[in-house]
Amino acid sequence: MAYITFLDTKQQIVKGNEVKEFLSTQDVIYEKWSVDRLDENLKKNYSLTAEEKQQIIEAFRAEIDDLSARRGYKTEDIVVLSDATPNLDALLDKFKEEHHHTDDEVRFCVDGHGIFTLKGKDGRYFDIVMEPGDLISVPAYTRHWFTLCEDRKIKCIRIFVTPAGWEAIYEENEVPAN
Numbered sequence: 001m002a003y004i005t006f007l008d009t010k011q012q013i014v015k016g017n018e019v020k021e022f023l024s025t026q027d028v029i030y031e032k033w034s035v036d037r038l039d040e041n042l043k044k045n046y047s048l049t050a051e052e053k054q055q056i057i058e059a060f061r062a063e064i065d066d067l068s069a070r071r072g073y074k075t076e077d078i079v080v081l082s083d084a085t086p087n088l089d090a091l092l093d094k095f096k097e098e099h100h101h102t103d104d105e106v107r108f109c110v111d112g113h114g115i116f117t118l119k120g121k122d123g124r125y126f127d128i129v130m131e132p133g134d135l136i137s138v139p140a141y142t143r144h145w146f147t148l149c150e151d152r153k154i155k156c157i158r159i160f161v162t163p164a165g166w167e168a169i170y171e172e173n174e175v176p177a178n
């Protein structure tokens with residue numbers, strides 16, 4: 001279950017219903033999709049073939065389609081980050097920079113962990129620490145950044161409208177070109 005830590009006071013929200021409730025005040029969708037349905041290889045293997053990636057996506061097809069119908073998402077893929085990823089540290093440096101997107105950023109954590117730090121509606125920053133089974137949909141234009149946890153690995157399903165909509169915009173007041 002995901003939990004929240006506020007960056008300024010270190011106050012935490014750890015109870016499932018309170019996490020979900022707090023995130024809904026920020027217009028962030030939070031859902032739990034059980035990863036028990038996946039066999040161990042699909043969970044633990046970080047060098048997935050295209051076919052294995054598709055098997056993971058299909059295992060969550062019903063949930064993906066339901067969320068996509070509600071939010072207008074059109075496609076999905078799998079992203080894997082681990083120490084086996086070329087240039088992992090350079091990638092992480094990039095993900096650590098505050099940015100936003102013109103579409104929602106939707107991530108389902110299949111394995112590993114990750115931290116999405118969001119700028120709340122009142123300007124307070126908070127971490128969402130994600131574990132396997134956590135889905136979040138961060139609304140378009142929400143300022144945020146991403147880091148890994150100590151295990152330095154995550155396997156995620158990304159769900160989106162178009163790849164153009166998730167291009168990172170680093171300047172807060174930049175008007176998108178399209």
Ligand SMILES: [Fe+2]
Pocket residue numbers: 099100101105144168
């Ligand atoms: Fe992002």
